[in-house]
Amino acid sequence: MKPLKEFTIPFVGLKIGKHHFDYEVEKAFFEYFEFEDFNDANITVNVELEKKSTLLELHFKILGWVNVNCDLTNEPYNQTIENEFNLVVKFGDEYNDDYIDILIIPHGTFEINIQQYVYELIVLAVPAKRVHPGVEDGSLDSEILKKLEELSPSEQKEHKDQNEDIDPRWNKLKNLLTDK
Incomplete structure (x- = not known):
């Protein structure tokens, strides 16, 4: 060069x-x-x-x-x-x-x-x-950002998964770990 x-x-x-x-x-x-x-x-x-x-x-x-x-x-x-x-x-x-x-x-x-x-x-x-910088402060209006938000997992779904009823047999098994 x-x-x-x-x-x-x-x-x-x-x-x-x-x-x-x-x-x-x-x-x-x-x-x-x-x-x-x-x-x-x-x-x-x-x-x-x-x-x-x-x-x-x-x-x-x-x-x-x-x-x-x-x-x-x-x-x-x-x-x-x-x-x-x-x-x-x-x-x-x-x-x-x-x-x-x-x-x-x-x-x-x-x-x-x-x-x-x-x-x-x-x-x-x-x-x-x-x-x-518009992505960080939320001021950018972009097609790609809208699609990313649409495809991202929502908080409601995650919260729902955590609160689902757990089979009582699994709870009994968890007690075995704490009953030492």
């Missing part, structure tokens, strides 16, 4: 200290990764790069929304997301990204691409179970 140029940070010319980078992520970004779970997206990504003499520290912060389909009703809605992540970039003999929050890049590297970290941070910020 060819890296996106806008997410490449050339750190070699930066002075030692903190530097800020801001990105706007929309649906086209996820199409690049062939990720089709989001209908639309509007996310602000703030990256603070702190350059030190022997390493780089990156602090990612995302805030925005993604339009996803509800898992219950399949109705699209905007899911608010917020997430943070810290990454330490060290220099070594060869590229190594085995650790979650440590990236080792070869000596002589002059830039770093953060697109994969941004992508994973956004995808992991979306809840595993996506429920439309």
Whole structure:
């Protein structure tokens, strides 16, 4: 996969200290990764790069929304997301990204691409179970919800089953358990 140029940070010319980078992520970004779970997206990504003499520290912060389909009703809605992540970039003999929050890049590297970290941070910020806010507060009027309510077991049936007369022989057997 060819890296996106806008997410490449050339750190070699930066002075030692903190530097800020801001990105706007929309649906086209996820199409690049062939990720089709989001209908639309509007996310602000703030990256603070702190350059030190022997390493780089990156602090990612995302805030925005993604339009996803509800898992219950399949109705699209905007899911608010917020997430943070810290990454330490060290220099070594060869590229190594085995650790979650440590990236080792070869000596002589002059830039770093953060697109994969941004992508994973956004995808992991979306809840595993996506429920439309209208389902939770009861304000969503949907054909699927009506059908689910129609097919769900009613409380009256459950209550009736619990109160049905029990054969007296079973009651005598239950007494055997308590008469120890």
